Amino acid sequence: MISPTPEALQSFLDELNGTMCDRTDWGRVADYIPELADVPVDQFAISVALPDGQVLSAGRNDQPFSIQSVSKVFTLACVLGRIGDQLWTRVGREPSGTSFDSIVLLEREKGRPRNPFINAGALVTTDALLERRMPRETLAELLHFLRGAAEDDDIHIDKAVALSEKSTGHRNAALAHYLASFGNLRNPAELTLGTYFHQCAIAMTTDQLARAGRVLARFPDAPMQLSPQRARRINALMMTCGHYDGSGDFAFRVGLPGKSGVGGGILIIAPGKASIAVWSPGLNNYGNSKVGTEAADHVARFTGWSVFEG
Amino acid sequence: MISPTPEALQSFLDELNGTMCDRTDWGRVADYIPELADVPVDQFAISVALPDGQVLSAGRNDQPFSIQSVSKVFTLACVLGRIGDQLWTRVGREPSGTSFDSIVLLEREKGRPRNPFINAGALVTTDALLERRMPRETLAELLHFLRGAAEDDDIHIDKAVALSEKSTGHRNAALAHYLASFGNLRNPAELTLGTYFHQCAIAMTTDQLARAGRVLARFPDAPMQLSPQRARRINALMMTCGHYDGSGDFAFRVGLPGKSGVGGGILIIAPGKASIAVWSPGLNNYGNSKVGTEAADHVARFTGWSVFEG
Amino acid sequence: MISPTPEALQSFLDELNGTMCDRTDWGRVADYIPELADVPVDQFAISVALPDGQVLSAGRNDQPFSIQSVSKVFTLACVLGRIGDQLWTRVGREPSGTSFDSIVLLEREKGRPRNPFINAGALVTTDALLERRMPRETLAELLHFLRGAAEDDDIHIDKAVALSEKSTGHRNAALAHYLASFGNLRNPAELTLGTYFHQCAIAMTTDQLARAGRVLARFPDAPMQLSPQRARRINALMMTCGHYDGSGDFAFRVGLPGKSGVGGGILIIAPGKASIAVWSPGLNNYGNSKVGTEAADHVARFTGWSVFEG
Amino acid sequence: MISPTPEALQSFLDELNGTMCDRTDWGRVADYIPELADVPVDQFAISVALPDGQVLSAGRNDQPFSIQSVSKVFTLACVLGRIGDQLWTRVGREPSGTSFDSIVLLEREKGRPRNPFINAGALVTTDALLERRMPRETLAELLHFLRGAAEDDDIHIDKAVALSEKSTGHRNAALAHYLASFGNLRNPAELTLGTYFHQCAIAMTTDQLARAGRVLARFPDAPMQLSPQRARRINALMMTCGHYDGSGDFAFRVGLPGKSGVGGGILIIAPGKASIAVWSPGLNNYGNSKVGTEAADHVARFTGWSVFEG
Numbered sequence A, B, C, D: 001m002i003s004p005t006p007e008a009l010q011s012f013l014d015e016l017n018g019t020m021c022d023r024t025d026w027g028r029v030a031d032y033i034p035e036l037a038d039v040p041v042d043q044f045a046i047s048v049a050l051p052d053g054q055v056l057s058a059g060r061n062d063q064p065f066s067i068q069s070v071s072k073v074f075t076l077a078c079v080l081g082r083i084g085d086q087l088w089t090r091v092g093r094e095p096s097g098t099s100f101d102s103i104v105l106l107e108r109e110k111g112r113p114r115n116p117f118i119n120a121g122a123l124v125t126t127d128a129l130l131e132r133r134m135p136r137e138t139l140a141e142l143l144h145f146l147r148g149a150a151e152d153d154d155i156h157i158d159k160a161v162a163l164s165e166k167s168t169g170h171r172n173a174a175l176a177h178y179l180a181s182f183g184n185l186r187n188p189a190e191l192t193l194g195t196y197f198h199q200c201a202i203a204m205t206t207d208q209l210a211r212a213g214r215v216l217a218r219f220p221d222a223p224m225q226l227s228p229q230r231a232r233r234i235n236a237l238m239m240t241c242g243h244y245d246g247s248g249d250f251a252f253r254v255g256l257p258g259k260s261g262v263g264g265g266i267l268i269i270a271p272g273k274a275s276i277a278v279w280s281p282g283l284n285n286y287g288n289s290k291v292g293t294e295a296a297d298h299v300a301r302f303t304g305w306s307v308f309e310g
Helices: A007-019 A070-087 A104-108 A119-130 A135-150 A157-168 A168-180 A190-202 A206-212 A228-241 A243-251 A290-303 B006-023 B068-089 B104-108 B119-130 B134-151 B160-166 B170-181 B189-202 B207-218 B229-240 B244-253 B289-304 C007-021 C068-089 C104-108 C119-130 C135-150 C159-168 C169-183 C189-200 C206-212 C230-240 C244-253 C290-303 D006-021 D069-088 D104-108 D119-130 D135-150 D160-167 D170-181 D188-202 D206-212 D228-239 D244-253 D292-304
Strands: A047-049 A055-060 A202-204 A259-262 A265-269 A274-279 B046-051 B054-058 B202-204 B258-260 B265-270 B274-279 C045-049 C056-059 C202-204 C258-260 C265-270 C274-279 D045-049 D055-059 D203-205 D258-259 D263-268 D273-277
Touching: A007 A047, A007 A055, A047 A290, A047 B189, A047 C189, A055 A206, A055 C202, A055 C244, A070 A119, A070 A135, A070 A228, A070 A259, A070 A265, A119 A135, A119 A190, A119 B202, A135 A190, A135 A202, A135 A206, A135 B170, A157 B170, A168 A190, A168 C265, A168 D170, A190 A202, A202 A259, A202 C169, A206 A265, A206 A274, A206 B170, A206 B274, A206 C007, A206 C244, A228 A259, A228 A265, A228 B244, A243 A290, A243 B229, A243 D160, A259 A290, A259 B160, A274 B207, A290 C206, B006 B046, B006 D045, B046 B207, B046 B289, B068 B119, B068 B134, B068 B189, B068 B207, B068 B229, B068 B265, B104 B170, B119 B134, B119 B170, B119 B189, B119 C159, B119 D188, B134 B202, B134 B207, B134 D244, B170 C169, B170 C206, B170 C258, B202 B207, B207 B229, B207 B265, B207 B274, B229 B244, B229 B258, B229 B265, B244 C274, B265 B289, B274 B289, C007 C045, C007 C056, C007 C290, C007 D188, C045 C119, C045 C206, C045 C290, C056 C244, C068 C135, C068 C189, C068 C230, C068 C258, C068 C290, C104 C169, C119 C169, C119 D273, C135 C202, C159 D273, C159 D292, C189 C202, C202 C206, C206 C265, C206 C274, C206 D119, C230 C244, C230 C258, C230 C265, C230 D228, C230 D244, C244 C290, C244 D228, C258 C290, C265 C290, C274 D170, D006 D045, D006 D055, D006 D292, D045 D119, D045 D292, D055 D206, D069 D119, D069 D135, D069 D188, D069 D258, D069 D263, D119 D135, D119 D170, D135 D188, D135 D203, D135 D206, D170 D188, D170 D292, D188 D203, D203 D206, D206 D263, D206 D273, D228 D244, D228 D258, D228 D263, D244 D292, D258 D292, D263 D292, D273 D292
Parallel strands: none
Antiparallel strands: A047 A055, A047 A274, A259 A265, A265 A274, B046 B054, B046 B274, B258 B265, B265 B274, C045 C056, C045 C274, C258 C265, C265 C274, D045 D055, D045 D273, D258 D263, D263 D273
């Protein structure tokens, strides 16, 4: 299948936005983070960054939202740049078969989380990035990476969201202390948690997120580059683990690596072809954006960009 | 990355065969199926079917081996052809996070196996293909499909292996009766088990298996075709679930959909580019071919065929 | 607290029978064994065997019912008589924390069931009693034991119930094959299952069951005797494991060793003081007799026989 | 069986002390609490409080040790005195089938711990006792109860041990935050944890502990009394849940309600007959005192006090 022209793609995105906005069932916004619970559910945005530098968009593509777990992809990229394959002694690379905040496997597997995209694994990744530095310094490095990748210095942390998580994040605190009990946190639990909550509170628009994702789509002209192997591997993890216990279904339906967040954002990579960001704040039963997932399905069908297409 | 020429690829395969045969650690053959326990461990074969009809090979590419769980891919293709998406009411599409013969998830999920590639799910798939017919008729349909896809009527069932499994297959019998207790078997457990054991006992060479895999690689000139969507979806399941609890690692290292069997075979699909079969009977800790997995890694690096490459 | 006189106890039992029969919520009969599903739910019986040889009763104390899992107590007594502590290499002595037919722990604990009163453990116990003999001979030994202990040769196996279980017992068949896969069955799974189904289908009245239980209550004049240590230990197992995942609650409320069956019977031992059988076929959520459990609570309060009383 | 005379019992205890002290395998002291790791392992003490007011002892019966989880029995008694059966809406009464600090069941059962003697359940009990008061006040109430029951005002909290736990108690912190995430903590996690660590750090001799246990043995002349029902029920919980996943074995071998702590102490109740405290700091694989468990076995055999004896 041949990729559509930018013009055809723009028309498709406009039409898609219309179809999505006509929906009546938007899913439910995450209610366990107070600041996110107030976000109106009936919103949709999509942006597609192409290899030639263009970004096509539709819907509320200039509305910043909380990227939440999508940040885990960029933290992973940063930490692999810092310590490389050493990370894999502390976290696995397998789908977990359980929900994003499950603590069950952690007991059975003695404190080594299954992969860097479930909460426990992301706490380890953040802890590895923190590495005896101050949270401020660590978050600055992550923001620097994101701003460089997206070529946009407006990307920032939403402090109100970060504090909102902090006051309610007992489940993540449990995971952090549990990891610590197995010696798999190197910093005080409070520092790692604080850094993690701030990282999740990064606010971006779909335009910004699609631009930042170019680093994974391996566009030759992207402002920042990962090594080919590193980009491939992160994409592989997004494919097998990017949607928690809905990862298999996303691969089955969409056929592209993706990473979702409970803020309703999804970053989707079509290697060599596009970096796609969708956003709609209502979630499905797996904690992934309901409308965003459906939009991704439509995009894959229209473009033929599934990696399983050949 | 540009695909290598057939000549370069043939040289690479010959060299790979040499490297692999120099190894001293071949893993351990599956010892719970008596007939497989006798297979000498120090064997290797690889075959690569290309879109132009060529099949390049190295090693013992004319040695038939027991395809075992690789058969699950073809049973799935057949049953989807018969009943389509109805199958998904009885089996899921998510990685299981547990070993191939685990019964734990089945209890928690009330008899609906996680995916069609773990044993419990494959029993349901076989049961759906059997569908009140006789095992003989069902197996004939499966063989017909395989022979047509591989253009080779020599593909057959190794009766000694089938009987060998039957006498020791208590774990599979437990899974079958457990599924039956939830009403998720439609035929008598003995018939479904008998069909399953015979399906797993199909013997093929890597040449035959690579040719049969063309149906998933979507070569325009392949003798048999699946619908594009069906091929994509089966490839997606192979990517997320094809290597049991080693699926994430295979995706991470190799970046291609694959399905392994305890006979030591692996079928690997590079959509649009190649259908690859490797075989080496010694297994790693996840029950996947040890040398075969490493060979797959080498092939992916040499060819740049990773779907995450772009 | 002083034990009540036989006269006071008889009055209490008559009154208890009246109270229980006035109930409107009897629980639900086990519907997964067809022959049991037809038993009218609104029935109650209680019998109390005393050290002096008297048996006091009320309700339908001459109505035979299927003792089901209560039989596990007597099989255990027989097999300990045969092979002694060797049994404990094959089965544990701990509460399972899971339901009676759970297969989860069995996977984690590699085929050694937690205790002899969950189904998996009872299958091992029956298998140990069978020990390369024919089922007929084994069942004859068990009946001989029960008839001797109860001084009543009318105790028999209800063949219709045994066959009824056999045709629907997929869950037990799964457990048996699973045990076999770990080498923890010594006889063909079909023989062990057949023996188990027949043992569970033994029919007894509460009078007969209370009399048989005297062997555990350690009455000096009982027709059959176990060693003091053996009786104590079986009582201990009944206390910690006799009501599946409702065992803790039974100990908390009633304070006496007891073993329930899905036929609605419960055998309760007040060591040195009484052997009590209650029956009412409707079950609570744990698969124990709903009305029988409440009656046991009343008996313990009235008599002060709780072992925790002092 | 008739209880031995005090003279015979004293001779037995002296002999038992000799036998125990000749041992070479004492188990291993808990190494995860630094202050406990330094306790010499080769120590033994036993004290038996009788209904007539006598306390018979042998070994190091005047050596204070950290009672740790034995405190859970007294916290439970206090909290039941305060809020009665309301407690059971927040914690269950069933054996857990898992280790003392397991978090697995908590996930499956949505934050309601199985029983008040595993760590998660004890945190809830402590939280219920705390009930918006200050930790200091709550601990004073508990000490007041213990000192009154033991008639000894020397009982105190070992601050060094409390601080030692606090700095390493990540597992308990994980449990507390996990409970909080389900709304099953009513006080800030830090306050509940602090109270819990101090309660566990209470230091007592076996003489003091045996005297305090009289409240559960229901001696008519004990200085403090619980209602008969409350004492029976706490004894029942000790029988089914008092030794974590070794509870069934303790009931099987010893036949008496008991509660162990990782400091090496065990409180054992023979209702109406004796309150027994044993101590030896080395632990077995279940986290219960190795030598203490064996001593309890000897005591039960010598005295015939098993509740299953009749």
